[in-house]
Amino acid sequence: MVRAPCCEKMGQNKGPWTLEEDKVLVDYIRRHGHSNWRALPKQAGLLRCGKSCRLRWLNYLKPDIKRGNFTKDEEDTIISLHQQLGNRWSEIAARLPGRTDNEIKNVWNTHLKKLVNPKIAQIEPKTEKKKGGSRTGEEASTLSVSVESHISESSFDAREESFSSEIVERFWLDELSISNLSESSKNMPAVEIQPPISKSTSSVAMAVVNQKNSDDDMEFWLNFIMEIGDLMEFSHV
DNA sequence: AATATTAGCAACCGCACGCAG
DNA sequence: TCTGCGTGCGGTTGCTAATAT
Structure with missing residues (x-):
């Protein structure tokens, strides 16, 4: 049996995903889901194979993915x-x-x-002697902001699932389009938005930025978090 | 300052499995 | 039962950035 190639390789992008590709993929899946990975890139207008899209979504773009150091x-x-x-x-x-x-x-x-x-x-x-490894985050300065959401204990179940994706959507789509970010900030590490983990912490979400740059950059990210969090109240930890 | 080395990790590749026709 | 397709999984590669020389 001759297997069909997983994708038509000619003319397709390979290597690291760009912010624009990410945005297209997230936007498409948000609107249409991902019932057929092979057909998805063509329908979404992406020059990627379905496998690549699936991997990118599952490993990086899914809203409920927890990023950062392992505890x-x-x-x-x-x-x-x-x-x-x-x-x-x-x-x-x-x-x-x-x-x-x-x-x-x-x-x-x-x-x-x-x-x-x-x-x-x-x-x-x-x-x-320590080589590389800076991305472990051990030396990275960490900015933590606690997010007092308006989610009540009683309504938590209903909103738990949509909580993180709501923030992610806002990041990719309307109020904070990538084009509004400065050139330097485009290269910054991704913001990690951690949704409430359990009902005991249901009223508090953590927005954590691990980065290793200047105080100015830190200030940028603080402002950034404030912007995306206008649906919430913030207090510093 | 230039080059080499290293760790971390995103992404690719190919195989296997399940399912429908 | 066979064939072909779509997807999931695990191994591997290669790029990037930090650090040493």
């Missing part, structure tokens, strides 16, 4: 699950809400594997 608890969970399940990343990801299989696979291969099996660390020795 100690999450790392322990991954180590434990990996002992039970092996490299079944999708099953491990299913038990870690907001984390993707790709992300878990990456953190295992680059970090946890060496913690669990020091022999591997000997085979792949780390230099004592």
